[in-house]
Amino acid sequence: MEKSSAQTRRMVQLAILIALEAVLTFTSLGFIMIPPISITLLHIPVIVGAILMGPSAGGVLGLFFGLFSMIKASTAAASPADMAFSPFLSGSPLASVVMCILPRVLLGVAAGGLYLLLSRRVKSDVASMGVSAVAATFLHSMTVLGLLSLLFQALPLKDVVAALIGVNCLLEMAVAALVAAAVCKPLKKALRR
Numbered sequence: 357m358e359k360s361s362a363q364t365r366r367m368v369q370l371a372i373l374i375a376l377e378a379v380l381t382f383t384s385l386g387f388i389m390i391p392p393i394s395i396t397l398l399h400i401p402v403i404v405g406a407i408l409m410g411p412s413a414g415g416v417l418g419l420f421f422g423l424f425s426m427i428k429a430s431t432a433a434a435s436p437a438d439m440a441f442s443p444f445l446s447g448s449p450l451a452s453v454v455m456c457i458l459p460r461v462l463l464g465v466a467a468g469g470l471y472l473l474l475s476r477r478v479k480s481d482v483a484s485m486g487v488s489a490v491a492a493t494f495l496h497s498m499t500v501l502g503l504l505s506l507l508f509q510a511l512p513l514k515d516v517v518a519a520l521i522g523v524n525c526l527l528e529m530a531v532a533a534l535v536a537a538a539v540c541k542p543l544k545k546a547l548r549r
Contacts, residue, residue, distance in 0.1 A: 369547075370413055373405045374420045381424040388531075395527045398425075399463055399496055400535050403489045406468030407540045408547065414464025422460035426452070440508045451507040459499035467492035481544075482537045489536035490529045497525045 380386030380398050388395040402421050406414025429441035429452075441456050443449035467488050474484035 366409060366413070369409060370405065370416060373401045373417055377401045377417065377421055378424055381421075381428055395524065395531060397531065397535075399493055399528070399532060400539075402460065402464045403467045403492055403532055403536050404539055404543070406464045406466075406492070407471045407485055407488060407536060408543055409468070410472065411465045411468030414466075414468035415461050416464070418460040418462065418464030419457065421463070422457035425460065426456040429456075437504070440504060446508070448507065451503075455500065455503040455507060459496050459503065462499055463492050463496040466495050482541055485537045485540045486533040489532035493529045493532040494525070497528065 377398065380401065386396060386398045388397065398421060402414060402417040405417040425441055426443065429438050430444050433439045433442060433445055439445040441452055443452040446452040470491055471484055471488040474487055475481060478484045478487075
């Protein structure tokens with residue numbers, strides 16, 4: 357009976373984070389606009405879920421992040437770069453699916469796996485959460501931009517590197533670290549009860 361209750365609780369937690377991901381994706385709430393850049397918050401529920409529930413839950417959340425990205429790009433593409441994320445608009449459906457799904461699943465698996473590793477070796481849980489969030493966000497950005505360059509030749513390699521060390525990526529990593537530590541620490545305590 358206790359195992360069933362734990363599984364139900366885990367499914368509910370995943371459902372809440374998936375719903376939050378959908379709200380962030382399909383509304384303007386998922387973006388902080390600081391002209392001329394836009395900082396996304398779409399990776400945050402994936403990282404939070406991965407840290408709290410482990411790499412497999414992070415992978416599931418990442419999968420939904422990728423699916424929601426694909427739907428949004430297919431229904432509301434704002435630029436030619438956005439069209440690359442749509443299997444219906446890109447001209448290369450398989451490449452679009454890979455680019456939407458692979459980086460997002462890796463984001464969740466990496467955040468959860470790195471947190472598990474660091475939490476066993478680092479005394480500060482907050483530091484483990486923050487480092488995991490930063491590293492997973494960087495991996496996600498690097499993978500998306502790399503695939504955009506490799507699969508669509510949309511960006512020259514030097515532009516990919518510039519974007520990775522640019523303001524947008526640095527701000528997304530900072531937001532990920534702050535939010536992950538601020539949200540995961542109290543949630544972790546509450547979930548133990």
